[in-house]
Amino acid sequence: MGDIVVIGAGFAGLEAARVFSRHRRALGGRRVILVDAKRTFDFLPILPDMLGGRIVRDHAVLDVAEYLERLGVNFENGEAASVDMAAREVRLKDGHALGYEYLLVCCGSVTNFYGAVEIEKHALKLDSADDAAMIQNTVVTYPQKKFLIVGGGYTGIEIATNIARFLRRHRIRKYNIHVVERQEDILTALPEWMRDYCRLNLCRLRIQLHVGASISQRTESSVTLSNGLRIDDCLLIWAAGVQTPGFVRRLPSEQDPQGRLKVGKTLSFAEGAFAAGDAAAFMKKGRALRMAVQFSLNEGHLAAENILRLCAGRKKLKAYRPVDLGYLVPMANFRACGTVLGVPVLGFAGWILHYAMCIYRSLSLRHRLGIARDILLR
Numbered sequence: 001m002g003d004i005v006v007i008g009a010g011f012a013g014l015e016a017a018r019v020f021s022r023h024r025r026a027l028g029g030r031r032v033i034l035v036d037a038k039r040t041f042d043f044l045p046i047l048p049d050m051l052g053g054r055i056v057r058d059h060a061v062l063d064v065a066e067y068l069e070r071l072g073v074n075f076e077n078g079e080a081a082s083v084d085m086a087a088r089e090v091r092l093k094d095g096h097a098l099g100y101e102y103l104l105v106c107c108g109s110v111t112n113f114y115g116a117v118e119i120e121k122h123a124l125k126l127d128s129a130d131d132a133a134m135i136q137n138t139v140v141t142y143p144q145k146k147f148l149i150v151g152g153g154y155t156g157i158e159i160a161t162n163i164a165r166f167l168r169r170h171r172i173r174k175y176n177i178h179v180v181e182r183q184e185d186i187l188t189a190l191p192e193w194m195r196d197y198c199r200l201n202l203c204r205l206r207i208q209l210h211v212g213a214s215i216s217q218r219t220e221s222s223v224t225l226s227n228g229l230r231i232d233d234c235l236l237i238w239a240a241g242v243q244t245p246g247f248v249r250r251l252p253s254e255q256d257p258q259g260r261l262k263v264g265k266t267l268s269f270a271e272g273a274f275a276a277g278d279a280a281a282f283m284k285k286g287r288a289l290r291m292a293v294q295f296s297l298n299e300g301h302l303a304a305e306n307i308l309r310l311c312a313g314r315k316k317l318k319a320y321r322p323v324d325l326g327y328l329v330p331m332a333n334f335r336a337c338g339t340v341l342g343v344p345v346l347g348f349a350g351w352i353l354h355y356a357m358c359i360y361r362s363l364s365l366r367h368r369l370g371i372a373r374d375i376l377l378r
């Protein structure tokens, strides 16, 4: 009998920890060890609001060790560097090894720079609350107030609108915010009416869009786009895509182009090994489910239940049946668009629904009250 090792204390990992904690007796004496490279759980959907000054950091992060102690789950603060599937061992960056009987990979995803090392050295990204604090500090101190955001997906749009909000609230009217998108439009996976709505709103905030363009040249002081536009002295923020962390991509298991582990109906990708959240590619109608909190929570829950079944010696595992509640693109100036339960939503109603969901999914009463207060007062 060995341990259960969970890699990643994000939405999926903490949900799994809650399931293990609630069914302690079913573990049959096995220890649950949750490994995370950080000491905090960062509530990613409200990190863009930290940039806009709407949400304070304290309401976006949670101390993982404290939270897990209450659940009676062990916490190992370390970065998983590799997994030896044959020996059933997770190796951490500091050389420490954790043997496992069952493994759950829920390490989320990180910004993908597509091998552009020079850009990675100089650009900012938004993967964690530390990154959000770094962008916020830089926006405050950056004298030129010129920003170039690469990537016209959800994250890029949220970053751009929040920077605009921050500057406007500080009565800084002279600013330049550019969003560059390689494809022919922003948010290409979304229906046209949503893209139109977002484009119009970006225009309202004086955010300049460059679609069908990419960075063709970068020097210390300037960036040139493929459409010929040269932008001097701008702060570069990269939000052009994500991939799983390196140790996942090095696993000898089938993956999608973003390095997400292709899981079966039970969320298993190898014997005794499961994946959930952004790290898992659960295929539905030939496409991997999109990366979203709702799927991460449900997958973390089901993977933990299946591990408990294996602990009890049961052969039949539960199949995952995803239900999509919808999605929203929140923008900092009280506007959002998307669909909820199949119904199109836009404007202030969508904006409020987004934060209602964030409050509902927060992990403590302190966080819930904190976010609610920030939204009302800041």
Ligand SMILES: Cc1cc2nc3c(=O)[nH]c(=O)nc-3n(C[C@H](O)[C@H](O)[C@H](O)COP(=O)(O)OP(=O)(O)OC[C@H]3O[C@@H](n4cnc5c(N)ncnc54)[C@H](O)[C@@H]3O)c2cc1C
Binding pocket: 007, 008, 009, 010, 011, 012, 013, 035, 036, 037, 038, 040, 041, 042, 044, 045, 046, 047, 048, 078, 079, 080, 081, 106, 107, 108, 109, 126, 127, 155, 245, 247, 276, 277, 278, 279, 291, 292, 293, 294, 296
């Ligand atoms: C800016 C932003 C805004 C978003 N907005 C929304 C939204 O509005 N609605 C929505 O549904 N989704 C949103 N998402 C997506 C959503 O946050 C993710 O789908 C969700 O967080 C994935 O949960 P997870 O448990 O898979 O991973 P995460 O919550 O990302 O947690 C992964 C954990 O694994 C840890 N980890 C990573 N690598 C290692 C390693 N090698 N060793 C140890 N630990 C490791 C990380 O430190 C982290 O704590 C947003 C994402 C971002 C970045």
